[in-house]
Amino acid sequence: MSRRTLTALLLVIAIVGLLAGVFLGPEPLSWSVVVDALLGRGSSTLHRVVWDIRLPRVVLALLVGGGLAMAGAVFQALLRNPLAEPYILGISGGAATGAVLVMALGLVSLTSWVLPAASFAGALLAILLVFRVASAADARLDVGVLLLAGVVVGAFFVAILSLILALSDAETVRSAVLWTMGSLRGASWRTVSIVATYTVPTTLALLGLARSLNLMSIGEETASYLGADVERVKKMAYGVASMVTAAGVAATGVIGFVGLIVPHGVRLVIGSDNRALLPLSFVAGGAFLTLADLVARTALAPAELPIGVITALVGVPLFLVLLRRMVRRQVG
Amino acid sequence: MRRNLLGLPAVLFTLACSGAAPEPQAEAANPDHPPDGFPVVVVDAAGVEHRFERPPSRIISLVPSATETLLALGVGPSLVARTDFDTAAAVAHLPSVGGGIDPSLELLVVHEPDLIIHFLGPNSAGTANRFAEFGIPSLAIRPDGIDDVRRIIQLFGRVTGRAALADSLVRTIDATIRHVAEAVRGRPPVRVAFLLGGDAPYAAGPGSYVDQLLTLAGGQNVFADLGQLYAQVSLESLVVRQIDVLLLPEGAKPPPGVDRTVRFVPESIQFPGPRLGEATLALAKILHPAAFP
Numbered sequence: 001m002s003r004r005t006l007t008a009l010l011l012v013i014a015i016v017g018l019l020a021g022v023f024l025g026p027e028p029l030s031w032s033v034v035v036d037a038l039l040g041r042g043s044s045t046l047h048r049v050v051w052d053i054r055l056p057r058v059v060l061a062l063l064v065g066g067g068l069a070m071a072g073a074v075f076q077a078l079l080r081n082p083l084a085e086p087y088i089l090g091i092s093g094g095a096a097t098g099a100v101l102v103m104a105l106g107l108v109s110l111t112s113w114v115l116p117a118a119s120f121a122g123a124l125l126a127i128l129l130v131f132r133v134a135s136a137a138d139a140r141l142d143v144g145v146l147l148l149a150g151v152v153v154g155a156f157f158v159a160i161l162s163l164i165l166a167l168s169d170a171e172t173v174r175s176a177v178l179w180t181m182g183s184l185r186g187a188s189w190r191t192v193s194i195v196a197t198y199t200v201p202t203t204l205a206l207l208g209l210a211r212s213l214n215l216m217s218i219g220e221e222t223a224s225y226l227g228a229d230v231e232r233v234k235k236m237a238y239g240v241a242s243m244v245t246a247a248g249v250a251a252t253g254v255i256g257f258v259g260l261i262v263p264h265g266v267r268l269v270i271g272s273d274n275r276a277l278l279p280l281s282f283v284a285g286g287a288f289l290t291l292a293d294l295v296a297r298t299a300l301a302p303a304e305l306p307i308g309v310i311t312a313l314v315g316v317p318l319f320l321v322l323l324r325r326m327v328r329r330q331v332g
Numbered sequence: 333m334r335r336n337l338l339g340l341p342a343v344l345f346t347l348a349c350s351g352a353a354p355e356p357q358a359e360a361a362n363p364d365h366p367p368d369g370f371p372v373v374v375v376d377a378a379g380v381e382h383r384f385e386r387p388p389s390r391i392i393s394l395v396p397s398a399t400e401t402l403l404a405l406g407v408g409p410s411l412v413a414r415t416d417f418d419t420a421a422a423v424a425h426l427p428s429v430g431g432g433i434d435p436s437l438e439l440l441v442v443h444e445p446d447l448i449i450h451f452l453g454p455n456s457a458g459t460a461n462r463f464a465e466f467g468i469p470s471l472a473i474r475p476d477g478i479d480d481v482r483r484i485i486q487l488f489g490r491v492t493g494r495a496a497l498a499d500s501l502v503r504t505i506d507a508t509i510r511h512v513a514e515a516v517r518g519r520p521p522v523r524v525a526f527l528l529g530g531d532a533p534y535a536a537g538p539g540s541y542v543d544q545l546l547t548l549a550g551g552q553n554v555f556a557d558l559g560q561l562y563a564q565v566s567l568e569s570l571v572v573r574q575i576d577v578l579l580l581p582e583g584a585k586p587p588p589g590v591d592r593t594v595r596f597v598p599e600s601i602q603f604p605g606p607r608l609g610e611a612t613l614a615l616a617k618i619l620h621p622a623a624f625p
Contacts, residue, residue, distance in 0.1 A: 025438050026430075026436045026438055026439050027436075027438050027439055027442045045441060045442060045444050046442075048441055048466060049438050049441055049442055052465075052466070053437055053438045053441065054438065103454040104454075106454065115458065169560045169561055169562065169563070170534065170560075170562050170563075171453055171454060172454050174433075175433075175453060175454040176454075178433075178434065183434075185434065185437065186458055188462065188465065297436065297438075301430075301436065301439075302416070302427075302428045302429050302430035302435070302436045302439050303416055303430045303431060303436075304430060304431075304434060304436060
């Protein structure tokens with residue numbers, strides 16, 4: 001499949017996902033009713049459902065899914081490791097520890113911004129910690145150390161998290177588990193605007209790094225000969241991709257597999273030129289999460305499924321099929 | 333643990349009186365002027381003040397025990413939806429909005445409720461803010477102990493304009509509790525544990541609703557030293573501690589290797605609601621059969 005075909009296909013899927021997310025939901029509404037609500041006609045209740053519940057939710061799914069997938073692509077390029085994903089540098093561990101800590105302290109029932117703020121702070125703490133360790137030797141950022149430090153810091157945060165949970169009551173444990181499985185139920189225009197504030201500029205910044213990341217995939221030394229400011233690129237890519245992840249995780253909890261599977265899937269189809277891989281990963285990740293969220297809130301309506309369950313259940317088989325086909329083609 | 337740290341004393345349920353007299357202005361001319369006793373101002377478990385101009389007519393309760401209280405107050409016809417966890421037959425015909433802690437916002441909104449009752453939990457502020465954003469009045473409740481049950485009944489009574497009925501409901505409960513107390517007076521407390529069943533059973537700890545019921549029913553909770561309302565206990569402690577009666581909800585699996593007198597009680601006994609009096613009586617009859625000839 002050519003790059004152009006894939007681009008067109010992904011854009012179509014993203015638009016279909018967006019429309020499906022607005023037209024379908026736990027409450028069956030007819031097409032004409034939704035169109036009326038979109039145009040500002042009809043009852044104020046339906047207007048709310050469409051404009052203030054469904055629309056912000058699909059937009060948030062696009063932003064978070066896109067951000068996670070692109071961050072994953074960047075981490076895979078930066079760390080030159082196919083297992084890299086947005087949470088690999090301890091970000092989810094830090095975010096989850098922050099979130100569960102305020103839950104266990106009973107602070108979350110006070111105001112609604114405490115939880116996202118705490119998880120964002122936890123993620124930032126993990127990011128800084130890992131960064132300090134990886135750049136301790138000299139001013140250079142060693143990606144091998146970065147990866148190791150990330151995994152270890154993540155494990156440490158998970159231990160703290162488990163300790164907090166062991167000391168907490170059943171109710172906190174339940175809320176914490178729900179949070180770590182991820183959900184877009186908190187989507188509102190306010191959440192969307194906050195996440196967009198982080199995601200849009202960082203996405204543009206990462207796109208600007210695409211060419212340098214391409215050079216670095218050959219090797220850091222070669223890249224510096226070819227004129228890339230390797231240290232600057234590494235720090236930028238690490239910091240910016242981490243921020244995207246932290247903003248996403250603060251808004252929706254930990255949503256796994258999008259950042260691992262989507263960039264690999266795109267790479268399997270179009271190759272690893274980051275100039276195409278990064279934007280297409282964004283579109284594909286956004287489309288994927290929008291559709292996954294649609295399944296999450298309609299499959300067992302009125303109950304909602306954790307979105308992490310869908311991203312893994314649907315994403316993994318889809319990815320394996322793609323992987324198998326590509327391997328076979330290479331052999332044949 | 334979180335309760336202590338939160339310092340959320342039960343006082344938060346204090347029903348702020350409607351205090352300031354309703355301003356007798358434009359509303360007087362209004363044909364549908366507020367019914368007797370309204371407007372009503374109450375403070376919910378989150379410490380938020382709510383003002384009701386008239387009794388709500390489209391209520392959604394996200395807490396099953398609160399649903400039972402509303403039914404007991406006779407406002408069943410005003411309920412417009414239920415959760416997946418409601419067991420009361422009177423609401424079985426209503427559409428569900430999903431779970432009580434994680435309901436579908438969309439389904440809540442389309443029912444156009446004018447009151448939502450929700451649980452004050454570790455992560456309920458976000459939900460409550462969304463209700464406020466959509467202009468839907470909501471009350472946070474936290475039924476932890478029997479005092480909370482009384483307060484919630486009275487809170488709902490005021491909000492729904494049925495304060496007298498609520499008072500009489502509380503009086504009936506208190507009369508049953510007094511009756512039980514008199515019956516078990518002077519009898520040595522029965523050492524009892526209430527478990528939720530399973531291989532690593534959860535036990536009711538001190539201050540929990542069940543613990544309070546057990547005490548009222550002439551029992552002594554052998555797990556009064558747990559640090560939490562409900563916590564896992566070891567099989568070893570079940571074997572070692574002197575337990576006269578082991579209580580389990582119906583359908584629960586007794587822990588393996590524990591040969592104690594096991595008695596099953598209706599699951600509803602652990603839900604802090606209007607059946608508080610009945611639950612106390614049922615427990616007392618199990619613990620002190622001789623006291624109720």
